[in-house]
Every structure is written in C-alpha cells, then in structure tokens.
Amino acid sequence: MQRSPGKKLVLIIGLVALAAAGVGVWRHETGGKEAPKSLNGKQASAGTPVTTAVAQRGEIDLSLKLIGRAEAYSTVNVRSRVSGQLDTLAFTPGTHVKKGDLLARVDPRPLKAALDEAQGKVASDEAQLAKAEADLGRYQNMLGKGFVSRADFDLYKANLGVARAALVSDRAAARAAQTQLDFTTISAPFDGVTGAPLAYPGATLTADTTDIVVLNQVDPIRIAFAIPEDSLAAVRNSARRGALPVQAKIPGDTGGPLKGELEFIDNAVDVTTGTIVLKARFANADGRLTAGQFAEVTLPTTRLTDAVSIPVIALQSSSAGTFVFVVKADKTVEQRPITTGATTADRVVVDKGLQAGERVVTEGQLLLVDGARVR
Template sequence: MFLKKLLLIVAVLCLVALSVFWYGHHRASAVKHATEPADVPVKVARAQRGDLDVSLKVIGSAEAYSTVTIQSRVDGQLVALSFKPGGRVKQGETIIRIDPSLLQSQLDEALGNLAKDQAQLVNAQTLLKRYTPLLAKGYVAQSDVDTYKANEGLYAASVKADTAAVELARTQLGYAQIHAPVDSIAGAPLVYPGAQVSANSTNLVVLNQVHPIYITFSIPESELAGLKASHARGALPVTAMVPGSKSAMQATLDFINNAVDASTGTIQLKAVYGNTDDQLTPGQFVQVSLPTARLSNVVTVPVVALQNSPDGSFVFVVSADGKVQQRMVTVGVGSGDRVVISKGLNGGEQVVTDGQMLLESGTHVRITSDNGS
C-alpha cells in the first residue's frame, strides 16, 4: 500500500515537472518571437544596364505655324465680313468683300476703250489693204500709204494697251473679294463694314495657321553640341506637355536657329506638332523635354531609390536572403524618372524604391511590389 502511494506521488511530481518545462519552453519561445522584428514591407525596382537618352527640360510656348495680316489690295468701302471671329476659315474661302461698283466701272471703261481701238484697227487695216495696190499705179501718194501704215501700227499698239488695261481692271475687280490664303483661325476684325479701306495699308484681320503649330523654346548653348549629334542620327522627338495636364504631345524638332543669343547664352529651337486635337493655342506655355545626348552601357535606377547621408548618396539593395544592405553609390546625370549610377551598382540588383525610412543594413524585408524597371 505504501509502495502504491509512493509511485502515485512520483508520477504526480513527474507530471508537474513536465508541465513546468513545457510552459517555460513555450514562454521563452514566445518571448523570443516577440522580440524579433517583423519583416518590413517594401517596393523594389531593378537597376538596369543599357543605353540612355539624356533629356533636357525647358519651358516653351506655342507659336502659330504662320501668321498672315490681311490687307486689301484695292481702295474701297468694306461691305461684308464673311467669317466668324475666332472661327476657322478654309484656304480659298471668301472672308471679306469690298464694294466692287467703282472697280466694275473701271473694267467696263477698259472694255469700251478696247472695243473702240479694235474697230479703229480693223478700219486702218482695211484702208491699208485697199490703197497699197493703188500706189504702184500712181493713184495714191506714197505719203498716204505711209499714213495708213502708221495708223495701223498706232491702233495695234492701242489694242495691246487696252487689253492690258482690261486685264488689270479685271484683276482689280477680283481683289474686291479677299480669300483666305491658308486653313487658319481668324482673329477679331480690325475694321467693320462701312469703313473705307486703303490698298496695302489698312489691316483687316489676322489669321493664324495652327494645323500644324510650332512649339518654340530655347536651350543653353552648352547643350548645342549634344543636340546636333542627336539630330544628326535622325528626326529628333520632342515631348511637350501643358502644365497641369497628364497628356503628353509628341512633336518633332524642325528648326535650329543659326545664331546663339549673346545676351542670354541660349539658342532658339522650334518643334512642329500636328495639333489636330487643337490642344495648343498660340502663346500657350508648355513644358518641353528633348534628348540631347545618348549614354551607352550605363546603369540606371529610379530617382526615388536614392537616399542621402552625410557620407553621400546610397541605395538599399535586397540580397538573396531577403535582407537589405546599404550600398554607397556615385550618381550621374538624370533623365526623366531615372538617374545614372556611375559607381556602386553593376546592374540587375533589386533596389528599394519605397519603405526606406524603416530600413537599415541587415533588415529583413517583404517585397510587396517589383515593377522590374
């Protein structure tokens, strides 16, 4: 009986000891896990090796492809404006009418003079034809025949002059209707019906051609050599964007001025944009970006991956074991949202682009996004 009680007591003590050991082990494990930091969520991108077009960003403005100030080519009274101010006009469309009454009268007068001189020329030719044979028979004097010849030449010359006068009067009459020289947008009228206009003097309206349209901007002369090298490789694309807009416009460099402005140290350039969507209006400011040089076989990372310290710039590189290491880098030129790393990366590394504030060398991370760029 005593032996049974002893065995029972030993069994109870063993159970208590096992319980204490299990509790202590699990508590120590829980404390250990509680003190271990959680993985930090980060976003990453890859360092890329390849060619990079270095871009220059400047401010430019839209400029009409051509601007025409319409004037009358004849004197007269303005009788009608056949365009809507601010509206579109087509090439060849009649947009202004001048009173044609006086011009029509001048044409009619020229036609009358022509008809008269033509009749006199016919009469002179008839007389010369009639009296020339009589000269050999002695029926008319040589002086008379010479007079008939002179009259024929005189009237022939008059007919030519009259014909020219008719053509001039007809042309002048045509100028009573003014046609748009190009597809364009009309500005506000500078004179109104009833006003007297003078030939080649009175401005009537300004037309702006905006299909296509120019984007005008200037770059520092230090960028000119790289720009010319890029332009020599072919058509140079120019990207323009209206401030506040997310829509980029693709234009093409069309003009490089032939001299640098000595007062500003810049040179003017123009890019041509189709503007079929009427996104640009002359005088509007735009942000312009154009490639000025091409760098070969360079390593680039997103600008947001760069961090700064008193010792210089660095990035966090994610290693194969999921931990990050701080890597000091030497930063080169930038283009768009990427920057050249001239020293510190070989290309292909995963660099942290978001979440750096919680990191230090050796921190274990959890990648939540990898855009591969």
C-alpha cells in the same frame, strides 16, 4: 468595522484558487494548444510587399527641362489691296479658316465700273483694228494696179500698227482693272485662326494700310525657349546626328506630351542673360497648343552609349549618402550605397555600386531595413 488579518488571508487564497480554476478550464477547452500568432507576425514572415525595377544598361539621352512659349508658325495682318469701303466680314472671330476661304469683301461697284470702261475701250480697239486691216488690204490691191501712191499705202500700213498697239495697251488696262476688282474679295492666305475684327463694314479702307484681321497659322506651331550658352555645344553635336526630337508638356493638359523636332537656333547669344533662343516645330492639328501659351520643354543634349540607369524613385538618402535597396535571390534586400551621375526624365545614371540586371526597390522602401524579406 475592520477585518482581521486571518480573514484577509482566507479571502486572498480564495481569489487565487478561483483564477487557477479558470485557467484550467480554458486550457481544457483549447486542448492545451498555444494561442495563434498575431496577424503582424504572419505578415512579417511572408515579407514586406514592394515594387521593383531592373537596372538597365544601354543608350540614354541626357536632357534639359525648360519653360517655353508657343508662337504662331506665321502671322499675317490681313489688309485690302485696294482702297474702298468695307462691304462685309465673312468670318467668325476666333475660328479656324481654310486657305482660300472668304474673309471680307470691299464694295466692288467703283472698280466694276472701271473694268467696264476698260473693256469698252478694248472693244473699240478691236473694231479699229478690223477696219485698219480691211483698209490695208484694199490699198494693197490698188497699189499693185497703180491707183494709189506708195505714200498713201504706207499711211494705212502705219494706221494698222497703231490700231494693234492700242488694242494691246487697252487689253492690259482691262486685265489690270479685272485684277483690282478681284482684290475686292479678300481670302485667307493659309489655314489658320482668325482674331478679333480690326475694321467693320462701312469703314473706309486704305490700300495696303488698314488692317482688317490678324490671322495666325497654328498647325504646325512653334515653341520658343532659351538654353544656357554652355549647353549650346552639346545641342549642336546632337543635332548633327539628325533631327533632334523635342517634347513639350502643357500645364493642366491631361494628354501625353507633344512630340516635335528642333527647327531653329538663333544666330547670337543674349549677352545680358547668357542664353540663346531655340525653336521647335510641333504638329498641332488637334489645337492643343495656342499661341502665347507656356509649355514645359524637354530637349536632349548628350547621348551616353553604355550607361547603367534606374528609376529616380528608387533612390534613398541617409547621412552616409545615397543608397538603394537591392533585392537578392533569397528575397531579402541589401542596403547598398551607390554613386549617381546625370539625371534625365525619370531615370538616373548609376556610376558605381550597381550592375545591369540587378533588381532595386522602387516603392515600399520606408518599411525596409537591411536584410529584410520582401515580396
């Protein structure tokens, strides 16, 4: 059954009256005050939170970032200086050893026998020398009394000279035999890290030929890297002012960068690649660098003496170019275009558009527009 138009009108009027009564009750309970502003409105009036940095004027070093490879400061293939059978290995592969530590020993028995023989000859020569000296002394008294001829006396005098010469020669042979015996003990020539054994006990060693182990000196250690030849002049100019500092960062290492200094510039440019090899020396007492390991090297090339610079993260880009947000005294920001120069590490040189002492936004730029208030 359909309702009549009059009944519909009465129903609509009743609903409107009910809504009006509800609004009146709400205004009465709130004392007629307006609803509080939204949270976003409060934040907007307080300003957008940002992080800032001050543009600085002063010296700044431009640098190259390169990939280098660590190499041992010195490497030695340890060999025996005498032939013989390898008796023992006294090192643990892959561990640090000190200069003078025992690495290996060659069977000393054959050389010990040779030394005993040489020392026996020395003892015989000493006895012969004592007899010759005694004989010469007796014949010298008899010569004065006319009991012996001059020729006999000269013979005993010559025998004394022969005995002395034989003793000198055999003593030298004994020292040589002792040296050979000492060579059966093979010690580390410097502090370093041992590799895997290249010969094992029982092997026959050939003097100065058979490798026993490779020893790497890793403290200090070098990092070798190549720079473009057009950067060589700037590096040489910087090196003339004194020791050129070099930094190295190891991939995956949580420690800070290693600090060293440039030690070597090669004497020729590689005509194939147009680069030249440089090497930097680093202290490595903690063993953070291992020979053959890659590292990211930072090498200063040119020093600017009066440059304005800001952190790289302050830079923003638009279709009109590069700009930064500059914080003014009234805590609002100005979107200002700038002209940038060279970049080094985490800073960039500003050629135009910014003065030293001005403050720029480094974090929070995405929430800003020109004239926005910040905190």
